[in-house]
Amino acid sequence: MxxxxxxxxxxxxxxxxxxxxxxxxxxxxxVSDAGTVYSYTKIHIAPAEFADIAPYNVVLVALDEANAKVTTRIEKDVEIGDKVSLDRIENEAYIYKRIS
Incomplete structure (x- = not known):
């Protein structure tokens, strides 16, 4: 990244x-795309263009190798402090996944 x-x-x-x-x-x-969940929210009532994927998580990730944060989408539920990394980029959006 x-x-x-x-x-x-x-x-x-x-x-x-x-x-x-x-x-x-x-x-x-x-820098590495790996990071830690800093904050998140679950969107239940989505704008029309995202209605087909609701509910979904919008997550603020603090990158491990930089003093920067990135707003991402994560398909599974997460908690603050979970370790995550980039899974793919879809329609110019970062899609992250939880890692062990």
Whole structure:
């Protein structure tokens, strides 16, 4: 997974300006997609385009090798602190899975 960093602030999306210092020079690096469930919610009543997969979990994952978080979807139930990793990218969305 690519991470973009400036002044210690890291993000999975490339930005024009750093939200902390206003700089525009970003270092790009590859990090593991593994992480830990930071927060989650289960969507029961989904928007029309996602109604066919409801209920589903939207999960905020703190990456292990970066000071960044990624919003993902996970098909199985999870708890805060569970270890997860990228399973696939589907329709430009990160789909993670719980790992042992």
């Amino acid at each position: 690519k991470i973009y960093s400036c002044c210690g602030t890291e993000s999975i999306t490339k930005k024009y300006f750093c939200s902390e210092c206003g700089g525009s020079t970003f270092e790009e690096k590859e």
